[in-house]
Amino acid sequence: MSTTETTTSTREFIIVGQVCAGSYRLWDVAPAPADPGKRAIALEEIGVDVMDAFGSVHTEYASTAREAVDQLLATLRDRYGDDGFALADNSNLDAYNADEPPAEQTDPYGKATTTAATRDSRYEITASVVSGTPRFNLEGLPVRSLGANWARDRVRAGICNSGLDWPMVNVLVQATADICEDNVTSIGASGLDLAIAVTVLAAAGQVPAECLDGAALVAELGLDGRLRTPYGLPSTVRRLTEGGTTTVIVPDAAVADLKHTRARIIGASSLNEVVAMLSGHWHHQNCAHCDQGVTAPHRPPTARALRDKDQVDGQI
Structure with a gap:
């Protein structure tokens, strides 16, 4: 018995x-x-x-x-x-x-979107976190890049080694370029790392999704969570400003080289610093493009919207 x-x-x-x-x-x-x-x-x-x-x-x-x-x-x-x-x-x-497992899946789930870019194209980065077997799927990176696996490894290791929680659920990140995929090269593709990491954290509820409004994120993410400067960053920032972006978060080491751009450049040294900056809406403070100076969203048109507009204009 x-x-x-x-x-x-x-x-x-x-x-x-x-x-x-x-x-x-x-x-x-x-x-x-x-x-x-x-x-x-x-x-x-x-x-x-x-x-x-x-x-x-x-x-x-x-x-x-x-x-x-x-x-x-x-x-x-x-x-x-x-x-x-x-x-x-x-x-x-x-x-x-927990004395007993929950009757229903209670893992965090949600969706978040932000803006990033390479030298060739602006990107809309969207992350979806849903219940299910833990996976990390990354789609839409430049076809001639070294592959999504390297980006996945950098992002996942950067989040975990920063003391942040990797969501043990089904994670899907979609990168949408503003130009035809055939015209996109891999130059500066590692600069999408920071935007991918932050959208995953926002979709999982670790960062308020609304705090992503108003700033583009461009930086390579080290395995230790530190920010690195991707190749061709000045050209990348110019492409962002041409698309209407007014605030760009980049690695600290790159700020001096970007002082002549039309965008408001904010430097950060690590993923943790970016998370704190976004959560506190620091990227909106003293912003010339905001009437009140704080927390006023001013996101530019999305990459998908710009691409669709270009296709329509080309048919006229």
Whole structure:
């Protein structure tokens, strides 16, 4: 009888997180699918994304999510010989303290859009975050670029290594150029990294989506979350201003080279600094294009709208 009760009261939990210095940062914990096939697929797909983000996946049999995590922590204490090994302060404590898994998916979901550019084209970057198997799909990058995989790795690592939470759900980012795809080269394509990262965070609810209004974002994202200057940035900023952009956020190191552009140039050193700037609407303060000087959105026409307009004008 006791064996039956133990079997029916426990289940397998999938635990996702990252081992830090002397602690474990819990990202999420949830029951594994009961179906063996679905379990295998879930573990494989979660494993790929989590490993790319420098995390790890574990499974434990337990009665609750908290018990499963405690069992994992005990295993890690034995492995590292550290009796003080515990959860990191920035762990997902909501998942840890949940007695039962939620009846419905409660992962953050939403949509956000911002503006970016390469030397050849302005881009509308749109991120959608929806419930489902954790994935990161990136579409619309220049066809002759080195590929979406490098951008995905930079963005995901930059977010995680900045101490921000990567949404463990289905993430889709669409980059829409304002000119025909055949005319777009890969020059400066890494400058889309910052816009991609910020729209993902905004779609996941970590940054207010409305704070993206009024500024274009152009910077390559380092694996440590620092901002790097992409190739051809002066030409990129000129293309943005020609399209109506009035404020551009770029790496600190590039500000001096852009002082003669018509746009208001704001420098930042890291992804965290950009997130703080956007969340506090600093990019609107003392803005000559805003009547009140703060929080007044002045987003230029989108890349899609400009491209459609050019196509119509070409037919006249």
